[in-house]
Amino acid sequence: MLKAVLFDLDDTLIDWSGVTDSWEARDQQLIQGVFDYINEEVSPLSDFNALMTAFRNCTRNAWDNGRSNLRAPHLGRVLVESLTTVGIPPEQIDERRCLEAYNWGVAPGLVTFPDVPAVLELLIEKGVQIGIVTNAHQPMWMRDRELEQLGLLDYFPTCRISAADARYIKPHPQIFEHALQCVDVRPDEAVFVGDNPVADIAGAQGAGIKAVLRVRKAMSSMLTGLIVPDHTVHSLEELPPKLDEWFPEWR
Numbered sequence: 001m002l003k004a005v006l007f008d009l010d011d012t013l014i015d016w017s018g019v020t021d022s023w024e025a026r027d028q029q030l031i032q033g034v035f036d037y038i039n040e041e042v043s044p045l046s047d048f049n050a051l052m053t054a055f056r057n058c059t060r061n062a063w064d065n066g067r068s069n070l071r072a073p074h075l076g077r078v079l080v081e082s083l084t085t086v087g088i089p090p091e092q093i094d095e096r097r098c099l100e101a102y103n104w105g106v107a108p109g110l111v112t113f114p115d116v117p118a119v120l121e122l123l124i125e126k127g128v129q130i131g132i133v134t135n136a137h138q139p140m141w142m143r144d145r146e147l148e149q150l151g152l153l154d155y156f157p158t159c160r161i162s163a164a165d166a167r168y169i170k171p172h173p174q175i176f177e178h179a180l181q182c183v184d185v186r187p188d189e190a191v192f193v194g195d196n197p198v199a200d201i202a203g204a205q206g207a208g209i210k211a212v213l214r215v216r217k218a219m220s221s222m223l224t225g226l227i228v229p230d231h232t233v234h235s236l237e238e239l240p241p242k243l244d245e246w247f248p249e250w251r
């Protein structure tokens, strides 16, 4: 019996291909907010470039560690570490204020894939729970701002999981188990949909969940014979017919 469909977020539900700002330019803008907060409320800080460099290094280290031990990077901790590196005493830094000052939001050009709303609506109409599991280093409340602006938040009232909150990144089974608990279903009652063969497909299968790969043109070279999705779709419209085959009673 199908009880839940869990989705990856980036490049599965939302399309980053139209985002033209470089990460560097975006980071610069976001870190400016943190720099201003520290200057105005904590302690004078003169060298913006030193903070940028520290932030880039700390971010890279956190993701390098994450990729090796699957412990999730956390943006709040990265910001505190970056500020500590440039001489701000950690006890003076309010992590939540740093995250608010970072002021993450929708990147210009980021959109919901057009095939997403109809499929989510169908699943909800048929009583199937839906959830999001994202390998984000931001706590979920920050990514919720994007979901809200992109018209997706109302579809996911209960299950939205960021790796930063779950403490592990996909493909670690713990983040998938966390999601299953969130919707209160067994692995064989769920399907996972994502675009990353390792994180989403191998990860979900490792947790006992059927995994559907959403293929984008740019990633075909990443596919290897080692990871075999249970099904592949080019559009989410192809998902319901596959669910009919796997779970004949679901609608």
Ligand SMILES: [Mg+2]
Residues within 6 Å of the ligand: 008, 009, 010, 011, 012, 194, 195, 196
């Ligand atoms: Mg993705």
